[in-house]
Amino acid sequence: MATVWTIPIDITSRWLDNSEVQTFLASNDLDNAAPDPRVRFAQFADVTKSLERHIGHTFSSVQGAATALFDGIDGGVPVALKLAALRLILKEVYQTRHAPQPFPKRVGEELGTYVYALLDPRNRSVFYVGAGRGPRVYGYVWEALAENEHRQTLEDPETDSAEVKAATIARIREIYDSGHEVEHYIVAHRIADTGDVAGAVRRGVVGALGLNEGALLSNLAGGTGEHRAVPVDDLVLQYAAEPVPNLPTPCVVLEVPAASRRGVTQEEVYELSRGAWAAGAAVRNTDDIPVIVFADNIVRAAYRAKSWSSVARPGDAALWRFAGEPDTELESQFVNKRIVPAKVGLKKWPNHGWVPHLTQARPGR
Structure with a gap:
C-alpha cells in the first residue's frame, strides 16, 4: 500500500462541505488564523482556486503537494487551512495494477481499423488519441505496466515520436500510482470499411472531445449515438457475445439505451425499462408476457410483465x-447475448424502442 495526495474532480463540493474548513471560517481562536473573518474567507478562496487548478494531479509526497498548492498564494496560508486541504486529498492506494486483457480475435475483426481515446478518470480528460487495429488500444498501458506478454499480441507498430510515447507512458503510470485505472474508449471503428474516411475522422474527433467533462459540442445535441464514444469493454461484450436463441412468442423487445450505462444497477434498469410505451391491447392482455430489454444490441435484462397502467401524457x-x-x-437464456433487428424481422431498430414480437411472421402491437 502507498500514500498519495490526489485532487479529485469533485474537490470543490468536498472542500465546501469539509468540517475543518467550516470551523476555520467560523472560529477566531485557531492558531495562525487571522481574527478578521474577511481575511480568513479570502485565504479560503485562494486555496479553493488552487485546488481547482490542480484537479487530476497526484503527488507522491506531502511536501510536493504543499509546494504545488500553497507556495504561489500571496500572504501565505494558515496552518489549519493547509492541514484541512492535505487531509482531504490524502489517499491510500493498493499497488495492484489490473492490466486489461487481450480481447478475442473476433472482436478485433469486427472493430477493423479504429480511433481510440485514453481518458484520465481523475479529471475526466482525454490525454491521448490514437488509431490502430486489434488490441492496439491497450498498447501503451501494457508498456507502462510492463505487460510484455500481452504486448506480443499487438498487430501493428507504434508510430508515435519518442516524446509522445514518453509523455503518454508517464501519464499512465501516474494514473495507476494514484489508485486509478486508465479508461479506454473507441470513438470510431470500421473506418476502412466505410469508404468515408473524412466522415470517420469527424466522428472520431467529436467522440473524443465529447468524453471531456463539460463538453459543449453542438454535435452532441439530442444525445445521438452516432458520435458517442463507447468503452472498449462494451464493444468487446457486443462483438464477442453469442447470438440470442429464438425469442419466445409472444414477447416484447425493448431498447433502453441507458441500460448500458456504466455503474447502472439492476433496480435502475428495471425502472428505466418500465415505460411509458405504446403498448397495444394484444400485449397488455397477454398474461406474464416476456419483456426482453437490450442496449447496444446486448440483452441487459428479462422480465415477466404482471400488469400495465396507463400514463397520462396530454396530446x-x-x-x-x-x-x-x-x-x-x-x-x-438471453442476458449478455447479442440481439439484432433481423431476429424480429426488422432491418433496423425503431427510434421509439418498442418492438412487440407477437407472431413468428412479423412484429405487431
Missing part, C-alpha cells in the same frame, strides 16, 4: 407502464 396517444418481475429462466 399523446395512450402510453402504458408495466410492472413485472425478473425471470431467471429468461435471464439465463
Whole structure:
C-alpha cells in the first residue's frame, strides 16, 4: 500500500462541505488564523482556486503537494487551512495494477481499423488519441505496466515520436500510482470499411472531445449515438457475445439505451425499462408476457410483465407502464447475448424502442 495526495474532480463540493474548513471560517481562536473573518474567507478562496487548478494531479509526497498548492498564494496560508486541504486529498492506494486483457480475435475483426481515446478518470480528460487495429488500444498501458506478454499480441507498430510515447507512458503510470485505472474508449471503428474516411475522422474527433467533462459540442445535441464514444469493454461484450436463441412468442423487445450505462444497477434498469410505451391491447392482455430489454444490441435484462397502467401524457396517444418481475429462466437464456433487428424481422431498430414480437411472421402491437 502507498500514500498519495490526489485532487479529485469533485474537490470543490468536498472542500465546501469539509468540517475543518467550516470551523476555520467560523472560529477566531485557531492558531495562525487571522481574527478578521474577511481575511480568513479570502485565504479560503485562494486555496479553493488552487485546488481547482490542480484537479487530476497526484503527488507522491506531502511536501510536493504543499509546494504545488500553497507556495504561489500571496500572504501565505494558515496552518489549519493547509492541514484541512492535505487531509482531504490524502489517499491510500493498493499497488495492484489490473492490466486489461487481450480481447478475442473476433472482436478485433469486427472493430477493423479504429480511433481510440485514453481518458484520465481523475479529471475526466482525454490525454491521448490514437488509431490502430486489434488490441492496439491497450498498447501503451501494457508498456507502462510492463505487460510484455500481452504486448506480443499487438498487430501493428507504434508510430508515435519518442516524446509522445514518453509523455503518454508517464501519464499512465501516474494514473495507476494514484489508485486509478486508465479508461479506454473507441470513438470510431470500421473506418476502412466505410469508404468515408473524412466522415470517420469527424466522428472520431467529436467522440473524443465529447468524453471531456463539460463538453459543449453542438454535435452532441439530442444525445445521438452516432458520435458517442463507447468503452472498449462494451464493444468487446457486443462483438464477442453469442447470438440470442429464438425469442419466445409472444414477447416484447425493448431498447433502453441507458441500460448500458456504466455503474447502472439492476433496480435502475428495471425502472428505466418500465415505460411509458405504446403498448397495444394484444400485449397488455397477454398474461406474464416476456419483456426482453437490450442496449447496444446486448440483452441487459428479462422480465415477466404482471400488469400495465396507463400514463397520462396530454396530446399523446395512450402510453402504458408495466410492472413485472425478473425471470431467471429468461435471464439465463438471453442476458449478455447479442440481439439484432433481423431476429424480429426488422432491418433496423425503431427510434421509439418498442418492438412487440407477437407472431413468428412479423412484429405487431
